Amino acid sequence: MANDTVDMPDLPDLDELRRRIDAIDAEMHEKIVERIALIDQVARAKQKMGGNAHAMRPNREASMARELAGRHEGQLQTASVIRIWRELINGATALQGPFSVAVCAPERSVGYWDMARNQFGSAVPMTLHTSPSVVLRMVDDEPGAIGLLPFPQNGEEAPWWPALASQADDQIGPRVIWRLPFFASPTGRFEQLEALAVAKMTPEASGLDATLVAIETDQDVSLARVVEQLSQCGYTPHPLAVHELGHSQLRLQLIELDGLVRGDDQGMSRFHDALGNDLSRVAILGAYPKALDAELSGRA
8 A cells, every 4th residue: 555644844843933033032131231231431532522412323323324324135025124123222322321302283283203213212202292492481481302394395385494494503402313214114104205304413424415595585485596607616506495574575595405504605605796786695404314215214
C-alpha cells in the first residue's frame, strides 16, 4: 500500500521566536534609557551655553528623519517608523524644558489636531483655539510654546500672517519653523489640510529648506512682477497669498523661497534695487525643512 504521508517543512518554534522578540524588546528599552540619559547631558550643556531657549531643533529632526527614511527596509511602513521615532524625539524634547502646542482650528477641524499629534507626539500638552491672535500671543508669552496655524490661503478676509510680518524685525519674536504635514501619516489624512507651526526660535539649515517671506509693495505692483524679479535675483519663488492693506496703498505678498534665505543675502540686495521705491520692505517670517517625499515616507 502506497504511503500517503506528505513531509511537512519544519515549522518555527513559536516559543523560541517569542523569546527572541522579548530579548529585542529588552535591548530596545535599554537603548532608549541610554539615549535619554545622553539627552539629559545635552540639556545641561545647552543651559551652560545659552542660545535658543527652545529645546526643539527642527533642522536636526528633519535631517535625522530623512536619514531614517532613506535607510529603512522591511515590511513596516516608513511613516510608521518615523512616527515611532518622533514619539521618542518629542518625549526627549519635553525633558529639556517647557513644551506645549496651541492649535488654531477656526472651524473646529479635527484635521489640525490630528496633524499636531502626528508631528509633536501623543504626550505633549495641547490646547485648541479658534483665534489665531490668541495662539500667536501664547507663543509670544509662554516659554516653549508652539503654535499651529492654518496654512495661508489667497483671498482671506482676515489672514493671520500679516501680524507675524509686523513682528519680523523683532529678533526674538515668533518665527515659522515647520510646514506640516512634514511626513505622510500612516493612517492617512482625514482632511486635505496644511498648517504652519510657529515658535520663538531662530531657524537653522537642515540641508533641504524653504524660507517664508512677506513682501510689502505698492498696490500697483503685481505678484507676477515680484515673482519675476525674485527669479532674476537667483531665487525659486512659490507664491502663496496676497493681502491688501486697507489702511494704506500697500499690499503684502506671501512667497515661499527655496533654501534658507537671510535678509542680508546678496540676492535680496539685488531684489531691493530692482523694485526700488515700489518696495517697502521684505519681512522674513521664518524657514522650515521641506517635507519628506510622500512616496518615501509612505512606502512599505
